[in-house]
Amino acid sequence: MTDLTAARIKTVREHMALECARDWDGVIATFAHPRYEMYGSGAVFDGEAAVRRYFDASRTPFPDQGNEIIAIAADGDTVLVELWLTGTHLGPLKLGGRTIAPTGKSFRVRMAGTFEFAPGSDKILCERPYYDQGAVLRALGIG
Numbered sequence: 001m002t003d004l005t006a007a008r009i010k011t012v013r014e015h016m017a018l019e020c021a022r023d024w025d026g027v028i029a030t031f032a033h034p035r036y037e038m039y040g041s042g043a044v045f046d047g048e049a050a051v052r053r054y055f056d057a058s059r060t061p062f063p064d065q066g067n068e069i070i071a072i073a074a075d076g077d078t079v080l081v082e083l084w085l086t087g088t089h090l091g092p093l094k095l096g097g098r099t100i101a102p103t104g105k106s107f108r109v110r111m112a113g114t115f116e117f118a119p120g121s122d123k124i125l126c127e128r129p130y131y132d133q134g135a136v137l138r139a140l141g142i143g
Contacts, residue, residue, distance in 0.1 A: 005074045007122040012072065012079045012115050015124065020066045024055050032123035039130040057094070061102070062087035070110070079115040084108050085131060089140050100142055107139035 011030055018026040028034055034051040037044050045054040059065055065087035072081050086108045093100040111131030115124050 001074075004120070004122065008074055008079050008115075008117055009072055011122050011124065012081060013069070015115070015127075016067050016069065016081070016083075022055075022059065024052060027055075028052075030124050032118055032121060032125055035126040037126055037128045039128055040133060060091045061089055061093035061100075063090055064088050077117045077119055079117070081113045081115070083111060083113065085111050085136075087136075093142075095137075095142075103140050103142065105140045107136045109135040109139065 015027060015030040018030070028048055028051065031051075034048045035044070035046050036051060036054055043054075045051045065085070068084040068086065070082040070084065072079065074080070086106070088106045089100075089103045091102055093102075109131060111129060113127060113129045116126040116128070117123065118125055
């Protein structure tokens with residue numbers, strides 16, 4: 001493994017841990033330019049202000065949202081992660097045009113994510129989570 005590959009994997013591990021700690025300044029610092037592309041919904045959060053709105057929107061219903069890395073590997077300028085996404089529905093969940101009151105139920109769903117890096121850099125250009133949103137809703141008994 002090259003030093004750059006090891007640095008990228010370290011960046012991703014730190015990024016994910018900072019997300020669990022809700023250290024948004026720390027998460028933002030792991031990016032060259034903050035950007036999330038949500039596979040499935042097609043939503044894109046580009047730039048610091050948009051990414052911070054995503055953090056707020058996604059953590060309001062699931063304030064304890066976390067992740068548990070199952071496997072991590074690098075291929076070229078991409079780091080690939082398989083993980084468990086976890087959380088408890090403790091706040092209002094906006095879904096389409098409706099708001100779902102907290103159920104108090106927890107979820108644990110398997111998902112994957114890719115982290116794209118610029119050539120020669122250990123700063124993230126884009127995170128792309130891949131998961132079945134329906135699995136979270138089914139675990140909460142609302143999907």
